[in-house]
Amino acid sequence: MRTFLEYLKDIVMAALRSLIQTVHFGKIVSPWGLQISRAANELSHLWCRSITSGFAATTSATDTVEVLGQTYLADNYSNVTKKIISKVGKNLHNQKYHPLWLIKERLKDHFYRQYTGRFRAPLFSVYDDLPPVVTVEQNFDRLLIPQDHPSRKKGDNYYLNCTHMLRAHTSAHQWDLMHSGLDAFLVVGDVYRRDQIDSTHYPVFHQMEGVRLFSNHELFSNVRDGESFRLFEDGYRTPYKQETHTMEAVKFMEYSLKQALTKLVVHLFGDGLEIRWVDCYFPFTHPSFEMEINFQGEWMEVLGCGVMEQQLVNSGMKTPLLH
Secondary structure, three states: OOOHHHHHHHHHHHHHHOOOOOOOOOOOOOOOOEOOOOOOOHHHHHOEEOOOOOOOOEOOOOOEEEEOOEEEEOOOOOOOOHHHHOOOOOOHHHOOOOHHHHHHHHHHHHHHHHOEOHHHOEOOEEEOOOOOEEEHHHHOHHHOOOOOOHHHOHHHOOEOOOOEEEOOOHHHHHHHHHHOOOOEEEEEEEEEOOOOOEOOEOOEEEEEEEEEOEOHHHHHOOOOOHHHOOOEOOOOOEOOEOOOEOHHHHHHHHHHHHHHHHHHHHHHHOOOOOEEEEEEEEOOEEEEEEEEEEEOOEEEEEEEEEEEOHHHHHHHOOOOOOO
16 A cells, blocks of 8 residues: 555655646745844744635726735736636645645644744744735845846736736745744745746746744854854855855855755655755845756756845844844
8 A cells, every 4th residue: 555655745746747836845945044133923933824815816897907806907017817817816725635735734744843942832934825916026126136137027927917916936925024023934825927838837836935044043053163153244245155144154054954955855755865956046045056856867946945135134124133
């Protein structure tokens, strides 16, 4: 008889190759950013937020677009179709026993068990039903994505109008959650991109994203003579680090990040994986990496990650950081 893990592994691998594109992990862009002072309330890590909407998503008139009970004025940027709007609000990842729900729960369980705070409470809070309609500012500007970046093109996104769109990634919620005072969180949700449908692409898919911010003590507490290390410096930007980060901090962060994500995929897929890391570029992390897994003789990207740009961290925090 097949074990549950074997069954789940088949589901995930099939999803990776199919239209769902599930475990792109929202680039678990666990930008694991750096910070000096913690601002999060420990109690905020004890619950899983759910903002369920019962509204249907429809188009009403030619000059308006209605999504989740909210009406938006259409303009020359509006390009979302009725077919795509009909997908909004299905929340497959929150339907009990759906394959996406099974994956989400398995990932949540891993983070809850591996990372705990005071009194063994989960360190990461989970947000799995944030509204998929976001502002262009949330989706691009707050993530430091340049105005001329190709990811902003109408041909790649579903715009309700020039100011609102269906989120292209779960990263659209990073800034707001950090601004609320959180320093360790997961975001799960459906995302929308105007992809041509093929064996590995579909306009609607799902991501999980993780963010964790470290203080000087948290990053170096288990390091011999760790009190002598610092997170920040007035330095230079190189291919390996940001201008504000010390090389020691970046190397420890990279090690922590890759180790955490390797444990995660082994928890999800099982032992015996052939994994490699590839340097890459994201506008909101530096350095940045992609994890690839050898699946059926082909290297397949599973997630992206990196050290969050300090400018993004600082802009999202309510209180200034102590450098």
